Amino acid sequence: MDYLKDLNEPQLNAVQAIEGPVMIIAGAGSGKTRVLTYRIAFLIQHGIDPFHILALTFTNKAAREMKERIAKVVGESEAKNLWMGTFHSIFARILRIESEKIGYPNNFTIYDTDDAKSLLKSIINELGLEDKIYKPNIIYNRISSAKNSLINARQYIKHPDITTDDQLSGKPKMGLIYEKYEMRCFKAGAMDFDDLLLKTYELFKKHPDVLYKYQNRFRFIMVDEFQDTNHAQYAIIKMLAALHQNICVVGDDAQSIYAFRGANIENILNFEKDYPDLQTFKLEQNYRSTKNIVNAANCIIEKNTQQHKKNVWTSNHTGNKIKVFRATTDNEEGNFVAQQIFENRMNQQLQYSDFAVLYRTNAQSRALEEALRRFNIPYRIYGGLSFYQRKEIKDLLAYFRIVINPHDEEALKRIINYPARGIGKTTLEKLVATAGENEVSIWTLMSHLHEIKLGLSPGVLKKIEEFMVMIRSFASMIYTHNAFDLASHIASSSGLLKELYNDKTPEGVSRYENIQELLNGIKEFCEQETTEENGHSLPKFMEEIALLTDADNEKDDDPNKVSLMTIHSSKGLEFPYVFIVGMEENLFPSQLSINSRQDLEEERRLFYVAVTRAMKQVYLSFALNRYRYGQLIMSEPSRFLAEIDREYLEISLPSQGLSSLGNGGIPSGNNRTSANQYHIPKGSGLKKISSSPNPLFSGPSEPITAFQPGVEVMHGKFGRGTILQVEGNDLNRMATIRFQDGEKKLLLKFAKLTLIKS
DNA sequence: CCAAAGATTGTCACA
DNA sequence: CAATCTTTGG
Secondary structure, three states, X not given: OHHHHHOOHHHHHHHHOOOOOEEEEEOOOOOHHHHHHHHHHHHHHOOOOHHHEEEEEOOHHHHHHHHHHHHHHHOHHHHHOOEEXXXXXXXXXXXXXXXXXXXXXXXXXXXXXXHHHHHHHHHHHHOOOOOOOOOHHHHHHHHHHHHHOOOOHXXXXXXXXXXXXXXXXXXOOHHHHHHHHHHHHHHOOEEEHHHHHHHHHHHHHHOHHHHHHHHHHOOEXXXXXXXXXXXXXXXXXXXXHOOOOOEEEEEOHHHOOOHHHOEOOHHHHHHHHHOOOOEEEEEOEOXXXXXXXXXXXXXXXXXXXXXXXXXXXXXXXXXXXXXXXEEEEHHHHHHHHHHHHHHHHHHHOOOHHHEEEEEOOHHHHHHHHHHHHHOOXXXXXXXXXXXXXXXXXXXXXXXXXXXXXXXXXXXXXXXXXXXXXXXXHHHHHHHHHHHHHHOOOHHHHHHOOOOOOOOOOHHHHHHHHHHHHXXXXXXXXXXXXXXXXXXXXXXXHOOHHHHHHHOOOHHHHHHHHHHHHHHHHHHXXXXXXXOOOOOOOHHXXXXXXXXXXXXXXXXXXXXXXXXXXXXXXXXXXXXXXXXXXXXXXXXXXXXXXXXXHHHHHHHHHHHHHHHOOEEEEEEEEEEEEEEEOOEEEEOOEOHHHHHOOHHHEEEEOOOOOOOOOOXXXXXXXXXXXXXXXXXXXXXXXXXXXXXXXXXXXOOOOOOHHHOOOOOEEEEOOOEEEEEEEEEOOHHHOEEEEEEOOEEEXXXXXXXXXXXXXX
């Protein structure tokens, strides 16, 4: 067991404590993954059958990597039986096996967020509710958090606190929507992400025999990133571990950054209560970063009141100070990043992959991308619109989904008339509404159309029939053909491929290529070895991709690229050089967080995570002016900058003579001085771009105030006209104008009007 | 029924 | 700004 030599004392102790409940508090960069990996290897080498081990990780990628590392220690065949994956994918696997116990088909669909919101929207419409009040987004989040608290629709409606809450917020029908939503998902044979947890919980609750089976299967349970588990996840693992009590959780409360989706730091505290004979290990030595980085990170997290005290330290070099950069605009910030990468790579013989750029919101990536392109620096963006979220891909996947599960309502809505086959909006609406009223799936309804008179024309009925025949013919091939053959067949005989092929616009061409890429992916999938029955079937492929994270579908065509990602998705990763951009108030910390202590502390932990990704060098930058919502707005530097002790920082400024920072700049220690000192002194010659009274109204046009009743104007499309009336104020000023072909109401900020001087 | 233009609205992070 | 929803003209 040579590998045990790689471990320091607390790590070794944690690895060897294999019996009973164990909690490992692992500071950033303290070798947590190594401990987890070795612990599993240690279990296996002590005669524990891998079959009895369950390991829950945060991403599939982490699971895959860990599995590979374990395989290296204990051998391929030993590692094979290990169940390792995300909560969602593991529970989905269990649910597919046990689905009939809860009345679901085993080929159930997993609705993604878009599907769920689209279903909610149609429910809100059918109920005749005002969608200004019942916004699908908000409703979705409310249902999601109910599910994460293990509250189903029936319990929701009965819950007095919740219903009062909904009354007060003006949404008395909330419970009704939840109920309908639950019913529709059930009829469609679909589960959303949260259902994967809730239904697993209900399955175990209602079927003790099933629970018992899995308790005996998973005698050793390990949970990574424990600080980010929510109530439902915790409740389930607690049930699973109840019999054997061999549960080991690994986490760091300082890195809890998913409270917004129900993650509960309290789980760490509860864990101590739930398992009094708990053994706790603390990993505090950081192997990743320089002293400066570790110390700066400690400064940050110290400001939080809610935290377990930890003493993270390192014996690494002191390293460089953190460089702070102030840019005038977001574009300049991008240029700074690109230039630094360019120079550092040149001077120090580095790889592009040694650099990462982290931001708070995905929207910030654009300025960075542009700058990197200008410098010819290859980069890779994680997150944002992933491959599987592109329209053309979702369309084809919708075909696959409905072939596998014809009751899948959202898939059906997507493709029943794409490519156009004469089943229009009106028809579809009728079908959806009738199916909803009768609590059956649309497919079931369509199968009985000849018995139910919906007033559809014979032509439409025939087209529906044709559609169903097509889907059935695809469905008959599910297990007779492998995923690739069936997928290609569907892509061409549905007409989808042809539709895209005929589109010769650049976007159309790229869509066509994307479809080809998807098909290639399926081909690769079919070429993988498998021992499973129907291992290469389309349903298996769909299972595989339903729960992929964008961190998972990594194509390493050229791994030597700069990484761009949100701080959230950087969790668990490390890079030698890390740029943290957009260090501005209202962006980081986000404006939604600054009114609540709790939310602010989560932002601060997020900052902590960002800084601790770096091994050698951290850069912090902010821009004084930034485009948001297409408008240039002014920003103030983030309060977080002032929270790092001055001795770990080096402030570099652009070349323009800016002396005010020369002798102070950033306050040190607890000094809560306003970040204003980063601002450009008056008279520095730099303009406050956004101080223009009307930033939208730029270009050659007239000032907006020139348009008054009686004035003659010229419009690009409608021609000459006379202003009759002007209403509204400022940017939303609207004018009623009489043109030759009638009166029009136009928003002055959009209408390109020219004054006609008389 | 459909495409194109016009209007509106939103963006915090994720499986 | 960009994605999405709504209106409008064919």
